Amino acid sequence: MTTINRRRALSGSAAVALGVPVLAACGSDDDTSATDPATSGGDEPTGEPTEEESGGAAGGEALASAADVPVGGCLVVTGAKVVVTQPTEGDFKAFSAVCTHQGCLVETSSEGEIPCPCHASRFSLEDGSPLSGPASAPLEAVEITVDGDSITRA
Template sequence: MTTINRRRALSGTAAFAIGVPVLAACGSDDTATDPGASGADDPSSDPTSEPTSSGSASSGGGDSLASASDVPVGGCFVAAAAKVVVTQPTEGEFKAFSAVCTHQGCAVESSTEGDIPCPCHGSKFSLEDGSPLSGPATAALASVAITVDGDSILRA
């Protein structure tokens, strides 16, 4: 006759119920190796390409990210739907990066304070190259190629 030890069955269930949430909370602080953290899961984003800042029209007619007037000089504007942050480090110079923080995958915010801030854990990134200025993030935001056509900023 086979009987199930009730105590053993319940202790296994309890271990599972406690262990799964604990494991889920043990994420890495540096998600740069996680393809989803850098926007690499977005097929229209090429993190290896360099942003451009030209006055010529986009040859591919890419997605509109912002108008130049949306992006403050010395600040940034987040195009939330596209998960892209557009910066203007100096007058007329536009750059773009993934708007997904490399620390834990939170969305960065628009700013006029001279950096790209992440509201979740306080990381700040450079307007020039997306590199971390303060942590806990240790990896740079992935570059996103853009073109500028008059007042329109488009994904290249």
């Protein structure tokens, strides 16, 4: 019986759809060491990030230093896709940095709002609601913890 793995299915689909030859990547079709706990030496994946993947912090992923977030502005943490805001001194909030219009990442700003560079949408530092532009839905809130100068995802 021939099994179809992801690589074979995707390369076959591409070849059929485009009518072009597809080169195989390194590795065999029978390579299951990355997903088989018996051969990979690891535990079965749980879907939860490991301590190393979550930034090593017990309370969550380290996002920023409070000193890096301008008062009346925002700081985008690109890797985490989070924008941290400080509407008034000492008041920190966080939202998804993915614009609700077409998925662009918003930008860091000290201009009193969260700007999206793609289509000029602007969002509130207070609640992530759209202030202008084609975006009509708010940025999704992200729970954070502020401990001294450290801002982490809750």
